[in-house]
Amino acid sequence: MENTMVPRFGVTIDITPREPSFALIGGAGSSLGIWVGAPEWAVAIGAFLVTFRVSVRVWKRRSI
DSSP states (O other): OTTEEEOOOOOEEEEEEOHHHHHHHHHHHHHHHHHHOOHHHHHHHHHHHHHHHEEEEEEEEEEE
């Protein structure tokens, strides 16, 4: 049991900022959303996803 090969799973989450124009669009969209009365949590999530690129990778490798 000591030298068995077991698959190991992992998750990598990468968050990288986009170009400044996307940040400006995210800020303007969130300001408009708050102005018309949308929930703040929904506006914040939308602005975050417009401003930052989020990628989630699931990987599997064998350990020896």
